[in-house]
Amino acid sequence: MITDPKTAPPREVDTRVSHARRWDGRGWGFVVKLALMALVNAFGVMAIWSAYLQRSWAVLGLMLVLVVAADWVYFTKRAVPLKYILPGLSFLVLFQLFTIGYTGYVAMTNYGTGHNGTQQQAVDALLIQSEQKVEGSPSYPLTIVEQGDELGFAIVDEGVVKVGTAEDPLQPAPDATVEDGRATAVPGWEVVDRGTLMSDAALQNEVLALRVPISEDADDGSVRTREGTTGQVYHSTLEWDPAAQTMTDTTTGVVYSATDEGLFVAEDGTALAVGWRVFVGFENFTKAFTDDTYSGPLLKITAWTFVFAFFSVVTSFLMGLVMALIYNDPRVRARRVLRMLFILPYAFPAFLSALLWKGMLSANPDYGIVNKLFFFDARIDWLNDPFLAKVSLIAVNLWLSYPYWFLVCTGALQSLPDDVLEAARIDGAGRWRTWRAITMPLLLVSTAPLLIASFAFNFNNFTLVYMLTGGGPRFTDTSATLGATDILISMVYQISGVSGGRADFGLASALSIVIFVIIGGISALMFRRTRKLEEV
Amino acid sequence: MSAVITETVMERNEAMRTRSRRRRWITEVSWKYLLAIVIVGYAVFPLVYVLSASLASSGTLTGSTELFRSISSANYKALNTTMFWTWAGNSLVIGTVTAIGSVLMGAAAAYAFSRYRFYGRRGSLTGLLVIQMFPQMLAFISIFLLLIALGNVIPALGLDSKLGLVAVYLGGALGTNTFLMYGFFNSVPRELDEAAKIDGATHAQIYWGIILRLVTPILAVVGLLSFISTFGEFILARVILTSEDNWTLAVGMYGWVSDQLSANWGLFAAGAVIAALPVLILFLFTQKYIVGGLTSGSVK
Numbered sequence: 001m002i003t004d005p006k007t008a009p010p011r012e013v014d015t016r017v018s019h020a021r022r023w024d025g026r027g028w029g030f031v032v033k034l035a036l037m038a039l040v041n042a043f044g045v046m047a048i049w050s051a052y053l054q055r056s057w058a059v060l061g062l063m064l065v066l067v068v069a070a071d072w073v074y075f076t077k078r079a080v081p082l083k084y085i086l087p088g089l090s091f092l093v094l095f096q097l098f099t100i101g102y103t104g105y106v107a108m109t110n111y112g113t114g115h116n117g118t119q120q121q122a123v124d125a126l127l128i129q130s131e132q133k134v135e136g137s138p139s140y141p142l143t144i145v146e147q148g149d150e151l152g153f154a155i156v157d158e159g160v161v162k163v164g165t166a167e168d169p170l171q172p173a174p175d176a177t178v179e180d181g182r183a184t185a186v187p188g189w190e191v192v193d194r195g196t197l198m199s200d201a202a203l204q205n206e207v208l209a210l211r212v213p214i215s216e217d218a219d220d221g222s223v224r225t226r227e228g229t230t231g232q233v234y235h236s237t238l239e240w241d242p243a244a245q246t247m248t249d250t251t252t253g254v255v256y257s258a259t260d261e262g263l264f265v266a267e268d269g270t271a272l273a274v275g276w277r278v279f280v281g282f283e284n285f286t287k288a289f290t291d292d293t294y295s296g297p298l299l300k301i302t303a304w305t306f307v308f309a310f311f312s313v314v315t316s317f318l319m320g321l322v323m324a325l326i327y328n329d330p331r332v333r334a335r336r337v338l339r340m341l342f343i344l345p346y347a348f349p350a351f352l353s354a355l356l357w358k359g360m361l362s363a364n365p366d367y368g369i370v371n372k373l374f375f376f377d378a379r380i381d382w383l384n385d386p387f388l389a390k391v392s393l394i395a396v397n398l399w400l401s402y403p404y405w406f407l408v409c410t411g412a413l414q415s416l417p418d419d420v421l422e423a424a425r426i427d428g429a430g431r432w433r434t435w436r437a438i439t440m441p442l443l444l445v446s447t448a449p450l451l452i453a454s455f456a457f458n459f460n461n462f463t464l465v466y467m468l469t470g471g472g473p474r475f476t477d478t479s480a481t482l483g484a485t486d487i488l489i490s491m492v493y494q495i496s497g498v499s500g501g502r503a504d505f506g507l508a509s510a511l512s513i514v515i516f517v518i519i520g521g522i523s524a525l526m527f528r529r530t531r532k533l534e535e536v
Numbered sequence: 537m538s539a540v541i542t543e544t545v546m547e548r549n550e551a552m553r554t555r556s557r558r559r560r561w562i563t564e565v566s567w568k569y570l571l572a573i574v575i576v577g578y579a580v581f582p583l584v585y586v587l588s589a590s591l592a593s594s595g596t597l598t599g600s601t602e603l604f605r606s607i608s609s610a611n612y613k614a615l616n617t618t619m620f621w622t623w624a625g626n627s628l629v630i631g632t633v634t635a636i637g638s639v640l641m642g643a644a645a646a647y648a649f650s651r652y653r654f655y656g657r658r659g660s661l662t663g664l665l666v667i668q669m670f671p672q673m674l675a676f677i678s679i680f681l682l683l684i685a686l687g688n689v690i691p692a693l694g695l696d697s698k699l700g701l702v703a704v705y706l707g708g709a710l711g712t713n714t715f716l717m718y719g720f721f722n723s724v725p726r727e728l729d730e731a732a733k734i735d736g737a738t739h740a741q742i743y744w745g746i747i748l749r750l751v752t753p754i755l756a757v758v759g760l761l762s763f764i765s766t767f768g769e770f771i772l773a774r775v776i777l778t779s780e781d782n783w784t785l786a787v788g789m790y791g792w793v794s795d796q797l798s799a800n801w802g803l804f805a806a807g808a809v810i811a812a813l814p815v816l817i818l819f820l821f822t823q824k825y826i827v828g829g830l831t832s833g834s835v836k
Contacts, residue, residue, distance in 0.1 A: 029738070029740050029741070029744075047689060047690050050689045050690060051689045054688050054689050056685065056688060056689050058685070059685060059686060059688075059689045060689075080648075080652060080739055081648040081649075081652040081654045081657075082648075083648075083739075084644040084645060084647050084648035084743070085644070085645045085648050085649075085660075087640070087641050087644065088641035088642065088644065088645045088706075088709060088710035088714075089645070089710065091641070091703065091706045091707040091709065091710070092667070092707055092708075092709075092710045092711060094682075094707060095672070095679065095682075095703065095704050095706070095707020095708070096667060096670075096672055096675070096707045096708060096711060097667070098678075098682070099672075099675035099678040099679050099682060099707075100670065100674075100675050100678075102675070102678035102681070102682065103674075103675045103677060103678045106677065106678055106681065111681075323575065326568055326571065327568065327572070329565070329568065331561070331564070331565045332565060332568050332569070332572075338572050338576070340820060341576045341579060341580060342575060342576070342579055343579075343820075343823065344579050344580060344583060344816075345579050345582075345583075346819075347815065347816045347819035347820055347823070348583060348812050348815075348816060349764075349767060349768045349811065349812055349815050350768050351768045351770055351786045351789075351790070352789070352808045352811060352812055353582070355789060355790065355793040355804065355808070356582055356585075356586050356808060357582065358793055358797075359793065359797060359801055359804070360582060360585065362797065364797070364798060366798060366801070367589065367797075367798070367801050369585055399578070399579075399582070403579075407823075456669070460671055460673070460674065462673065462770065462771050463768065463769075463770045463771070463786075466770070466771075467770070467790055467793070467794075470794065489673075489674065489771075492677070493676075493771065496676075496677045496680075498676070498677065498680050498775045499774065499775070505677050505681065508677050509677050509678065512674050512675065512677065515674055516670060516674060519669060519670060519674070520669070520670075522669075523666070523669035526669075527665075
């Protein structure tokens with residue numbers, strides 16, 4: 001072996017030892033990784049513990065899987081690609097894949113207002129709701145107490161102070177101080193004074209909702225308060241029989257029994273207000289297409305969604321294309337400045353444009369500039385007439401998106417092969433012939449996938465529709481809050497009730513699935529056109 | 537004599553040529569300028585109008601349709617009495633964090649797909665292509681329900697949390713950005729990282745030290761695109777952020793316009809000008825890259 005004294009011998013680095021688990025003294029990468037992993041683990045353990053306390057097993061399992069996966073991936077010597085994919089992948093799985101799957105699940109349930117939780121939760125809610133003040137029951141002097149975040153009541157019952165919370169029934173507290181027949185200090189508890197209660201609305205609501213059971217036996221009722229100084233005994237008029245799965249109204253004697261629909265229903269057909277979540281299969285899908293409230297609007301809205309997406313794409317594409325053809329001309333000077341001015345609408349944030357046009361199209365002469373400038377001060381209510389509102393939407397979308405097509409078409413025109421055009425000229429093709437037989441087909445080939453993608457985008461262009469018209473004007477022939485310019489995604493939004501109002505997550509999710517299927521079809525078309533899948 | 541004749545003939549020819557060129561210019565080019573004026577008017581007049589409305593003195597309700605009738609900064613000052621700056625701050629923070637997160641995660645994934653051959657690679661790439669077709673917002677109901685469940689355990693990731701919203705946006709990051717970056721990563725010659733590998737560089741050193749520096753342009757484009765789309769995202773922000781303190785500009789300014797339009801019009805106009813200016817400037821300066829990114833992103 002020849003050793004050259006001028007070059008230092010190579011540092012002893014055992015290349016077989018991976019740097020995944022140890023710091024070899026070169027750089028701070030391993031240390032940084034260790035610190036990051038410590039953070040991830042700390043957060044993970046905290047989340048797992050918190051999930052355990054909340055009895056939230058699904059979240060616990062998920063966090064456990066994520067933490068274990070992260071530790072394995074980043075401390076193993078293998079799985080190098082996974083080290084790079086895992087962060088994005090975990091977010092993708094949780095917030096996109098899972099949510100898509102969960103949408104499918106919710107679509108098969110009756111989840112929504114009145115069917116929010118498990119049967120046990122429904123029973124508890126019903127028992128609370130049907131609580132009434134027990135006739136002739138005594139009023140106890142009451143003090144609101146606090147232990148950490150937990151609120152409780154301290155009452156004086158025949159000279160004995162009793163303390164309890166929503167979870168723990170009343171227990172005697174012999175060490176408490178009583179002044180004027182009212183508990184003023186309870187060891188281990190902090191007394192909430194009246195001033196604090198009066199100035200804190202959230203606290204007031206908590207106090208009003210608080211019910212402290214009198215004893216372990218639920219039939220004894222519970223103590224509640226209406227003004228924070230006296231407590232009364234409340235008793236539920238409903239009685240829950242878990243074995244028979246029935247609720248009995250003790251005042252009328254009517255028996256409500258649990259049904260498959262997630263409701264307690266009496267023999268005469270009346271149901272209790274709170275139900276629970278059950279699996280309903282494809283009922284939501286049939287409901288969407290057969291229920292009178294939704295089926296009529298659904299058909300109109302689906303048709304309009306297609307019309308809107310189609311005309312949005314076609315009008316803006318044509319305008320952009322024509323502009324590109326006209327201004328892709330070296331004889332026109334200042335093309336860069338023109339181009340900049342032409343694409344200004346595209347650079348303006350779309351949501352602001354939609355809101356801006358809402359004002360500009362308004363019939364109010366104070367800011368409805370469109371009427372003023374172009375329609376001789378007429379008071380045309382563009383956004384409140386079914387037909388005009390639709391026209392307005394497409395017109396505003398044209399303003400928003402023609403710059404995109406102008407840019408795309410200009411790019412496509414400039415990248416057309418010169419030799420083909422030259423060959424056509426030599427063969428004696430006129431301008432029109434060249435355009436029809438060469439330019440246009442080549443242009444369409446390169447823009448077709450973008451056209452389809454744009455169609456899919458506009459199919460779900462919630463921001464524009466919701467901000468410009470809010471879906472209005474309302475349909476008059478249905479009770480659902482839907483209107484003539486609603487598209488499918490805004491219909492889903494209205495029905496879901498996430499913004500308030502009656503929620504029907506099941507039906508809304510079912511409609512989302514319908515959109516998923518349509519979008520899936522459009523994408524399949526796109527894949528076939530571009531054959532991108534083969535390139536991967 | 538003959539020389540004079542040829543000269544006049546040449547002059548006449550020259551004059552005829554100029555005349556015909558001018559005639560051609562008039563028929564074929566001049567109208568393009570006229571048309572350009574019309575198009576520029578169409579493109580710009582809403583923007584001019586919003587600027588004029590923002591400068592109108594807020595005391596007078598009538599007459600915001602007359603352009604630049606009065607110039608006052610009253611509307612801009614009035615923004616201080618609203619939550620506008622809080623919302624702008626929220627939008628900025630949410631957009632920036634989402635952009636940085638998307639770039640980091642997307643670049644890492646693109647690196648793995650571009651430089652490693654592993655089991656399930658083809659399948660994952662195809663899967664990403666398919667997922668990319670389904671916008672995240674279609675599942676907003678289950679995202680809403682998921683955040684309720686998560687929020688019970690980790691309040692910082694629940695409803696009405698900016699961090700929760702960012703986490704949701706990051707869920708869509710891999711689907712939208714990986715392909716754009718993947719193509720760019722593939723165009724960086726493999727010989728570079730192979731040479732580094734022979735010199736004893738670890739995969740992390742190759743990634744952070746070599747690859748990321750070579751792909752900086754695409755990182756900037758993806759970051760910018762992600763910022764702009766987050767800035768304008770409405771439905772998820774509206775569903776997730778329930779309290780006014782946490783709203784983004786899109787949610788807050790929608791509120792101004794959706795009810796009591798006349799009372800808030802001046803405010804909205806001033807807010808719109810302020811909110812749009814940075815995006816407008818950013819876009820115009822980088823439009824070449826953005827448009828390239830947009831188009832190739834949707835083709836791929």
